[in-house]
Amino acid sequence: MKIKQANAGALTNFEVLDFLRSRGATSDPMGCLGSVAPSECKVFDYLFHSAACNQTRDAVNEFLKRCEKFRLAKAEKLNIINLRPSGQAEIYPIIEHCDKRLTRDEAKGIDQVQELVDLVVEVLPPKPEEIVDDQEMPNETTLEQN
Incomplete structure (x- = not known):
């Protein structure tokens, strides 16, 4: 890849996410071996859970x-x-x-x-819904049993 003009302009999170997808980045840490850097996978994972993922x-x-x-x-x-x-x-x-x-x-x-x-x-499409992990949120019956 050759940079024709450095700092030509700012990118939206959607454009960065699209670029990382084209390079093969995934949210799965094991899927990021090889073609993309671990830092790119972390950025991809962050953007995948932001408003950019549905845009x-x-x-x-x-x-x-x-x-x-x-x-x-x-x-x-x-x-x-x-x-x-x-x-x-x-x-x-x-x-x-x-x-x-x-x-x-x-x-x-x-x-x-x-x-x-x-x-x-x-x-603009809505932000992705927050996924609540059942293990992180104890319910009332779990608290009562302890």
């Missing part, structure tokens, strides 16, 4: 196209794609001066922050 290139491109009206910086778009915020409280820390840049006029029924949240929820 598609079409969904990311559609989000980028439809969010143009909000005039977000590239880094803000990248963070929204990576974090997939699903509420207004999660949007405010991502967008610099959010309260000044995104309009909120209750009289006219305009709330751009909520519009952005709705766009994220509509276009």
Whole structure:
């Protein structure tokens, strides 16, 4: 592989996950022997359990196209794609001066922050569900028996 232009731009977590898949990375530590480094498998495993695992290139491109009206910086778009915020409280820390840049006029029924949240929820797939391991979460009968 030859690097044509170093630091050409930031990648979304989806793009990194897609690249690692193409190299043969898996969540199985035994499957990572050979073609990919152990650190790449750890990154793959982390991203596989993040919002990136359910995203598609079409969904990311559609989000980028439809969010143009909000005039977000590239880094803000990248963070929204990576974090997939699903509420207004999660949007405010991502967008610099959010309260000044995104309009909120209750009289006219305009709330751009909520519009952005709705766009994220509509276009970007949800985060994977957290898997609860039964061994880590003791139930009431186990506690009573002890």
